[in-house]
Amino acid sequence: MCECTDMSMDLKTPRNVYLSAFYKRSFAYHTVKNRMPVILTQIIDTLSRTKLDVVKEFDQNSAEDLKKVISELSKFKYEIQTNKPLTKLQSDAPDIKIYNDYIDKQATEEGETTYFNTIWLLVECYMYRRIKEVFSLTDSLGSFDYFRSLKQEQFNKCRAATVILSKHLKGVTDRGFSDEKFTQEMVLTYLKANLWGNKCDLSVTLGKVNDVLNVLNVTEMDRFILVDDSQKFYDNLSSTEFSTAVYIDVVLDNAGYELITDLILMSSLSAAYPGFKVRFHVKVMPWFISDVTETDFHWTLQEMSQMNDEITRAFAKKCKEFVSSGQWSIIAHPFWTYPYEYKFMKELAPDLYSILSDSACVIFKGDLNYRKLFGEKNWDPTTPPLEALQGFQPSRLLTLRTIKADIVVGLQPGVAERCEKEDSKWMENGDYGVIHFIPKS
Numbered sequence: 001m002c003e004c005t006d007m008s009m010d011l012k013t014p015r016n017v018y019l020s021a022f023y024k025r026s027f028a029y030h031t032v033k034n035r036m037p038v039i040l041t042q043i044i045d046t047l048s049r050t051k052l053d054v055v056k057e058f059d060q061n062s063a064e065d066l067k068k069v070i071s072e073l074s075k076f077k078y079e080i081q082t083n084k085p086l087t088k089l090q091s092d093a094p095d096i097k098i099y100n101d102y103i104d105k106q107a108t109e110e111g112e113t114t115y116f117n118t119i120w121l122l123v124e125c126y127m128y129r130r131i132k133e134v135f136s137l138t139d140s141l142g143s144f145d146y147f148r149s150l151k152q153e154q155f156n157k158c159r160a161a162t163v164i165l166s167k168h169l170k171g172v173t174d175r176g177f178s179d180e181k182f183t184q185e186m187v188l189t190y191l192k193a194n195l196w197g198n199k200c201d202l203s204v205t206l207g208k209v210n211d212v213l214n215v216l217n218v219t220e221m222d223r224f225i226l227v228d229d230s231q232k233f234y235d236n237l238s239s240t241e242f243s244t245a246v247y248i249d250v251v252l253d254n255a256g257y258e259l260i261t262d263l264i265l266m267s268s269l270s271a272a273y274p275g276f277k278v279r280f281h282v283k284v285m286p287w288f289i290s291d292v293t294e295t296d297f298h299w300t301l302q303e304m305s306q307m308n309d310e311i312t313r314a315f316a317k318k319c320k321e322f323v324s325s326g327q328w329s330i331i332a333h334p335f336w337t338y339p340y341e342y343k344f345m346k347e348l349a350p351d352l353y354s355i356l357s358d359s360a361c362v363i364f365k366g367d368l369n370y371r372k373l374f375g376e377k378n379w380d381p382t383t384p385p386l387e388a389l390q391g392f393q394p395s396r397l398l399t400l401r402t403i404k405a406d407i408v409v410g411l412q413p414g415v416a417e418r419c420e421k422e423d424s425k426w427m428e429n430g431d432y433g434v435i436h437f438i439p440k441s
């Protein structure tokens with residue numbers, strides 16, 4: 001048995017405390033013990049398999065650098081598996097101090113900040129930040145996106161779904177948005193297609209596109225949406241107060257199928273409500289395997305603009321025009337890859353907080369955003385979302401998230417118990433979803 005299992009307690013996470021691998025009967029424990037080492041092994045294997053391609057793309061020194069990277073990543077995997085303290089990051093990047101201070105702060109409270117006793121969010125974010133650092137500290141591989149091939153494969157698997165969605169959107173925009181009932185039906189359909197797109201992140205599914213080809217039959221999935229505020233969002237969207245604001249912000253999650261559904265949703269909103277400008281928030285570094293970087297965003301549009309299907313090409317062209325005209329913009333703020341919950345944004349990234357405060361609504365995509373929004377705690381599932389936000393309220397907020405971690409809020413009494421009976425893995429497998437709309441208070 002590995003040392004780490006001895007450190008953890010055979011317990012479920014108690015209510016209202018931070019999720020942590022300290023509790024053996026938690027998804028956090030399973031992630032740190034099993035999933036994180038597998039992710040590191042996968043990177044090492046891919047690098048070993050594709051070394052010649054990497055050397056071709058970068059310079060000759062990269063062969064040596066690759067060896068160093070592989071050895072550093074193996075060492076790192078061993079540190080996790082043997083529950084060593086998190087080592088300080090070393091580069092001079094601006095976010096390093098944020099990480100190192102956090103490690104120190106937890107050490108003061110916990111004795112040592114180790115993988116199996118500290119906060120799960122810190123451990124998991126640290127892993128992705130440390131991987132990035134290993135590459136950054138080489139001479140030749142600093143800009144290498146080691147998840148690029150996985151993200152691109154994922155896109156390739158959903159080309160057929162992209163064509164279906166593009167054709168559907170064309171039908172909708174050709175008809176126009178003068179009929180209120182039709183507009184509402186389409187916005188809600190795309191919103192839900194977008195919600196289910198979140199099932200396809202690479203860190204949990206490792207790339208299975210599942211049943212998403214059934215992309216637009218969203219109503220048959222409605223019973224799996226445990227909180228559905230989509231109608232409230234729509235009602236606000238068409239209210240005057242809402243529509244006098246200029247921006248809608250989307251904090252993107254995964255590349256591949258989910259990003260396609262983001263583009264469809266935001267294109268439909270941009271066509272129906274041309275007064276809005278859309279700001280897409282992306283990650284500054286490869287993150288949780290499939291998260292969108294600015295390069296992924298442009299790569300996706302470029303691929304779509306070269307597909308066989310003419311309607312998909314026209315859709316890509318339209319998206320590119322939105323970007324070049326400034327109706328859409330892309331923001332890559334380093335805060336999104338900090339290990340902190342969003343209640344700390346005002347203090348740690350006041351510039352970003354002020355951008356979001358200027359928005360009609362901020363749409364948070366996916367599971368990790370949900371964890372950060374609601375403070376990564378094992379809340380009682382009936383806790384009101386406003387309470388779990390702990391003061392983070394720059395604007396109206398909308399969350400579109402399939403449940404893939406053991407945190408959920410805002411459920412009616414009895415719902416969590418029903419789900420538990422239906423499926424003991426209901427908080428891990430992404431089969432259930434939540435759509436919370438939180439108006440300004």
Ligand SMILES: O=P(O)(O)OC[C@@]1(O)O[C@H](CO)[C@@H](O)[C@@H]1O
Binds near residue numbers: 204366405
């Ligand atoms: O944010 P996403 O892409 O929806 O999901 C990220 C995720 O796969 O990573 C974590 C586990 O490693 C969980 O929070 C979640 O399941």
Ligand SMILES: [Mn+2]
Binds near residue numbers: 254
């Ligand atoms: Mn993700």
